[in-house]
Amino acid sequence: MSSPRKISDSTVRRLSSYLRTLDSLRARGHDTVSSVHLAAAGGLTPAQVRKDLSFFGSFGVRGRGYDVHVLRGEIARILGLDRKWSTVVVGAGRLGSALASYPRFSRQGFRIVALFDNDSERLGTRIGDAEILPATELESYVRQHEVSFGILTTPASAAQETADRLVAGGIRGILNFTPTVPEVPETVHLRNVNLTIELEGLSFAIREAEIREGPQEGESD
Amino acid sequence: MSSPRKISDSTVRRLSSYLRTLDSLRARGHDTVSSVHLAAAGGLTPAQVRKDLSFFGSFGVRGRGYDVHVLRGEIARILGLDRKWSTVVVGAGRLGSALASYPRFSRQGFRIVALFDNDSERLGTRIGDAEILPATELESYVRQHEVSFGILTTPASAAQETADRLVAGGIRGILNFTPTVPEVPETVHLRNVNLTIELEGLSFAIREAEIREGPQEGESD
Numbered sequence: 001m002s003s004p005r006k007i008s009d010s011t012v013r014r015l016s017s018y019l020r021t022l023d024s025l026r027a028r029g030h031d032t033v034s035s036v037h038l039a040a041a042g043g044l045t046p047a048q049v050r051k052d053l054s055f056f057g058s059f060g061v062r063g064r065g066y067d068v069h070v071l072r073g074e075i076a077r078i079l080g081l082d083r084k085w086s087t088v089v090v091g092a093g094r095l096g097s098a099l100a101s102y103p104r105f106s107r108q109g110f111r112i113v114a115l116f117d118n119d120s121e122r123l124g125t126r127i128g129d130a131e132i133l134p135a136t137e138l139e140s141y142v143r144q145h146e147v148s149f150g151i152l153t154t155p156a157s158a159a160q161e162t163a164d165r166l167v168a169g170g171i172r173g174i175l176n177f178t179p180t181v182p183e184v185p186e187t188v189h190l191r192n193v194n195l196t197i198e199l200e201g202l203s204f205a206i207r208e209a210e211i212r213e214g215p216q217e218g219e220s221d
Numbered sequence: 222m223s224s225p226r227k228i229s230d231s232t233v234r235r236l237s238s239y240l241r242t243l244d245s246l247r248a249r250g251h252d253t254v255s256s257v258h259l260a261a262a263g264g265l266t267p268a269q270v271r272k273d274l275s276f277f278g279s280f281g282v283r284g285r286g287y288d289v290h291v292l293r294g295e296i297a298r299i300l301g302l303d304r305k306w307s308t309v310v311v312g313a314g315r316l317g318s319a320l321a322s323y324p325r326f327s328r329q330g331f332r333i334v335a336l337f338d339n340d341s342e343r344l345g346t347r348i349g350d351a352e353i354l355p356a357t358e359l360e361s362y363v364r365q366h367e368v369s370f371g372i373l374t375t376p377a378s379a380a381q382e383t384a385d386r387l388v389a390g391g392i393r394g395i396l397n398f399t400p401t402v403p404e405v406p407e408t409v410h411l412r413n414v415n416l417t418i419e420l421e422g423l424s425f426a427i428r429e430a431e432i433r434e435g436p437q438e439g440e441s442d
Contacts, residue, residue, distance in 0.1 A: 010231065012425050016418040020400070041402070080424030087420075094319035101315055104400065104417045109424075149423060173423035179325065180245070181262065189426045191419045196325045197237040198412045199308075202370060202394035203301030203330075204233050205410045 014052055015075050017042040022072040034065040081109045086145055090162050091153035092117035092125075092132045095177060099151055100127040113145060118158075138162070142169025149173045156180045235273055236296050238263040243293040255286040302330045307366055311383050312374035313338035313346075313353045316398060320372055321348040334366060339379075359383070363390025370394045377401045 021041040025033055035046040035053070042049075053066070056078055060066040076082050089100045092115040099105070100112045115132045117123065125132045133141065141147065142165075150166040152159060156178050163174060163182035173189040176182065184190050242262040246254055256267040256274070263270075274287070277299055281287040297303055310321045313336040320326070321333045336353045338344065346353045354362065362368065363386075371387040373380060377399050384395060384403035394410040397403065405411050 009422065012422050013418055015425075016415060016421045019421075020415065020417075024401070078425070078428075079421045080428035081421065085420075085424055094315070094322055098315035098319040099416070102416060105420065108417050108421065110417075110420050148427070149420065172427050175419055175423060179241070189423050189430075191422055193416075193419050194237060194241065195320070195323060195414075196241075196329050196331075197234055198396055198414050199306075199326065199331050199370065200237045200240075200300045200302065200329065201230065201233050201412055202396060202410050203306055204236075204299070206369070206393050207299075207301035209410075 019075045025068050032065040084109050085148040086113045087149040089115045089151045092122050096153035097127050138165045139169040152176045240296045246289050253286040305330050306369040307334045308370040310336045310372045313343050317374035318348050359386045360390040373397045
């Protein structure tokens with residue numbers, strides 16, 4: 001918090017959230033946006049928004065706000081979204097297929113170039129533009145096509161082996177949806193996604209509200 | 222940060238992460254865990270772990286660590302996971318179907334009781350134990366079955382109308398995977414999931430590493 005150079009994970013999350021709001025404003029033809037609007041859309045305070053954006057050298061014009069297009073471009077550049085990132089999905093089950101066809105990935109520059117699976121019945125099928133290939137080809141494919149990111153949706157038992165293959169092929173980042181955390185070298189960036197965490201946030205919030213409000217009457221009739 | 226009563230979203234996230242680690246330890250037959258291990262699994266400092274857990278009244282035994290089963294039970298209770306939450310998925314496309322069959326949801330008490338969709342070709346199909354029902358029945362189903370949570374995976378254009386139906390049926394929380402943010406009354410808890418955010422975290426990290434290391438040579442051979 002005291003180091004001016006280190007950008008925290010929560011700052012990156014807020015930048016992603018601003019980007020989303022700016023995309024939606026752009027789509028609706030807006031050219032300017034206030035810190036108040038950006039704050040409201042992200043559940044933040046305007047002061048937090050102004051602090052974040054000044055940190056990145058972007059200043060609004062008083063009474064007029066930020067230029068939607070300029071600000072969007074700046075945040076996209078900071079997040080590394082001003083280029084294309086070749087991405088593979090490993091595990092072509094329900095979740096893998098859903099992620100491979102998630103439209104916002106490609107819109108932000110994450111191009112799904114192939115899926116990989118062990119199940120021979122799935123091979124050759126296409127999800128969007130990407131073909132399902134045999135998992136045995138993973139390492140050579142990643143190397144040959146200079147794939148940057150691997151999205152891991154295999155069963156937990158295959159996670160480490162798959163991560164090893166991605167690393168051997170020269171992958172730069174892994175987005176892990178499996179419930180285990182594979183070990184990767186320090187040079188490879190790993191992020192673990194926990195889909196349950198948000199539902200747990202909801203159940204936590206409801207439990208807290210109940211405690212605040214006291215015991216509820218049972219609905220007996 | 223200064224208020225002792227308010228539990229921040231990031232604390233809830235860390236609790237979810239501890240729970241995950243404890244589940245995996247329990248599955249491997251471990252009975253105790255150190256704050257150092259819990260910290261390493263979540264990418265945190267042991268001091269942070271001890272602070273979080275003392276905050277909730279749970280103290281480890283010096284030299285022995287925390288009891289895995291007791292700690293797991295406490296965190297589950299705090300997160301509201303000591304009961305079953307009936308949950309519906311609205312939108313039975315690839316993402317909705319993947320989420321409806323995501324095994325960890327039911328393991329944590331989020332029981333998917335039904336899916337809803339407008340597409341008549343999907344109706345009657347089962348995903349796991351849950352049937353796909355017509356979206357027109359959403360409100361009455363939620364009311365009749367006292368459904369707690371709705372997971373929203375419809376197209377953006379249907380998000381607000383779907384949220385309205387869930388609210389009219391008496392839903393308590395909505396987990397929104399659509400790119401728009403529907404308006405809901407204050408009494409309904411809403412969480413918005415951004416699947417792109419984690420990939421953006423990866424591209425940001427790689428861009429930062431490149432800046433630190435200076436320009437890379439092109440791979441020209």
